[in-house]
Every structure is written in structure tokens, then in C-alpha cells.
Amino acid sequence: MRAQIIRKLLYLCLLIVAISIGVFNLFLSPSKEQEQSKAVEVKTVQGNQKSVEELLAKGRKLREEGKFEEAREIFESGVTLAEQAGNLEGQVESLFHLGDICWNQGDLTKSEEFYRQAYDLACDCGMEKWVERGNYIFEIFDHYNQGKILRAKQDYPGSVTSFKLAISQAEAINSPDHVIKCLRQLSVTYWGMFDFENFYRLNLQALDLARKINLKREIGQCLNNIGFYFWRINDYTRALSHYFEALEIAQELGNLSQQSACLNNIGTIY
Numbered sequence: 001m002r003a004q005i006i007r008k009l010l011y012l013c014l015l016i017v018a019i020s021i022g023v024f025n026l027f028l029s030p031s032k033e034q035e036q037s038k039a040v041e042v043k044t045v046q047g048n049q050k051s052v053e054e055l056l057a058k059g060r061k062l063r064e065e066g067k068f069e070e071a072r073e074i075f076e077s078g079v080t081l082a083e084q085a086g087n088l089e090g091q092v093e094s095l096f097h098l099g100d101i102c103w104n105q106g107d108l109t110k111s112e113e114f115y116r117q118a119y120d121l122a123c124d125c126g127m128e129k130w131v132e133r134g135n136y137i138f139e140i141f142d143h144y145n146q147g148k149i150l151r152a153k154q155d156y157p158g159s160v161t162s163f164k165l166a167i168s169q170a171e172a173i174n175s176p177d178h179v180i181k182c183l184r185q186l187s188v189t190y191w192g193m194f195d196f197e198n199f200y201r202l203n204l205q206a207l208d209l210a211r212k213i214n215l216k217r218e219i220g221q222c223l224n225n226i227g228f229y230f231w232r233i234n235d236y237t238r239a240l241s242h243y244f245e246a247l248e249i250a251q252e253l254g255n256l257s258q259q260s261a262c263l264n265n266i267g268t269i270y
Contacts, residue, residue, distance in 0.1 A: 052082045052090040066214025136173045140166045159189040180206045200229040220249035
């Protein structure tokens with residue numbers, strides 16, 4: 001009788017242990033629903049990574065086609081999606097593209113903000129390639145701004161030096177976007193020095209680069225400047241030709257200030 005009771009107690013203890021282990025494993029082991037949820041999360045992240053690359057490719061293509069407003073929307077989406085996917089490289093590249101686009105559109109304040117965001121993130125993540133690019137771009141900004149300040153003070157030699165340094169930095173990172181604007185600003189300094197041939201030469205150079213990357217805003221401004229050169233040498237027919245071409249681009253872009261400048265220049269001839 002005693003032995004029978006002991007056997008029952010042992011059986012009961014084993015049963016309790018078995019149940020405890022089962023319950024413990026139940027809490028430790030992921031449920032089928034949890035496993036499915038995790039699989040969906042992984043698949044979503046992988047899909048987002050692919051989507052980021054697709055957005056970057058689409059944005060680059062739009063930039064090449066000169067569709068900068070559309071490209072800007074794509075890269076803004078790229079920043080958001082890359083952040084969701086944990087794609088830091090995608091975030092940084094998208095932000096640099098946005099900086100370039102704002103620079104091209106003449107919004108230098110917003111441009112610098114995007115560059116700064118990209119640069120800080122690249123520094124935090126040890127992305128040396130992007131950190132180096134950021135360093136060059138900030139030097140371009142410094143020399144560019146200094147060139148304009150010195151020109152306003154009529155320190156034309158100093159202004160020339162500053163813009164040439166900016167151009168050199170832009171060429172070092174193969175950035176025609178930055179080269180173009182700096183060339184055009186350098187030409188304005190030469191105009192202030194009554195060096196009209198250098199003014200003309202630099203605008204031709206900037207125009208050629210702008211056409212290669214379909215940068216219509218700069219194409220229009222260079223054409224207007226070249227028209228100004230021909231007006232200066234009394235070649236009014238060629239001046240008008242360039243003014244009207246620049247006006248057409250300004251109207252296409254909805255650039256009211258540039259339209260006004262072109263119309264004013266046309267009016268001086270008529």
C-alpha cells in the first residue's frame with residue numbers, strides 16, 4: 001500500500017514537471033503567428049531596400065533628363081523609405097541629390113541644409129566617400145559666398161580668386177552642377193572689371209556644361225548673359241536672338257524674375 005502511494009506521488013511529480021516544461025516552452029517558443037509576422041517584417045524590409053534602389057535609379061534618370069522638380073519628389077520619397085528600411089547609404093545619397101537640386105534651383109539655404117543632414121549622417125556611419133564629398137561641397141560654398149562678398153566690395157581680384165577656388169573644388173569631385181554656377185558668377189566679376197571677353201568665354205563654357213546635364217535654369221541665365229555681351233559690342237541681332245531664347249526657357253520654367261530680366265534687356269534694344 002505504501003509503495004503504491006509512493007509510485008502515485010512520483011507519477012504526479014513527473015506529470016507536474018512535464019506540464020511545467022511544456023508551459024515554459026510555450027512562452028519561449030514563438031507562435032506560428034509570431035513566426036509569420038517576423039517573416040512578413042523581414043520581407044517588408046527587403047522589399048523596401050529594393051524600392052530604395054529603384055527610387056534612386058529613377059531619380060538619377062530624371063536628373064539626367066533635366067526634370068528636377070520630379071527628381072526632387074523622388075529623392076524626398078527616397079529619404080523616407082530609406083529611413084524606414086534602415087538603408088543609411090540610401091538616405092545619404094538621396095539627401096546629397098536633394099542638395100544638388102536645390103543648388104541648381106538657386107535655393108542655396110535649403111541646399112546647404114540637405115548637404116548638412118547628409119554629411120552628419122555620413123560622419124556618424126563612417127561613410128568616408130560621402131564625408132569627403134561633403135567636405136568639398138562646404139568648401140565650395142565658402143569660396144562661392146566669399147567671391148560674391150568680395151565682388152560687392154569691388155575687390156575684383158579677390159573675388160576672381162575665390163570663384164576659381166570654388167571651381168577647382170567642384171571639378172575635384174566631378175560636379176558640373178557646382179562648376180556651372182561658379183563659372184557664371186566668375187563671369188559677372190569679370191564684367192565688373194570691364195573684361196568682356198572673359199565674361200563671354202566663361203558664359204559659353206557654363207552654357208556648354210549646362211546643356212550637357214539639361215540644366216535649363218542655368219542655360220537660360222547664360223544665354224541672357226551672352227545676349228548682354230553682344231549688346232555691349234553693338235551686335236543687336238545676336239543679342240536679341242539670345243535674349244528671346246533665354247525668355248522662352250524662363251517662360252517654360254515659370255521663372256518670373258528671369259522673364260523680367262530678359263524682357264528688360266529686349267526693351268533696351270527696341
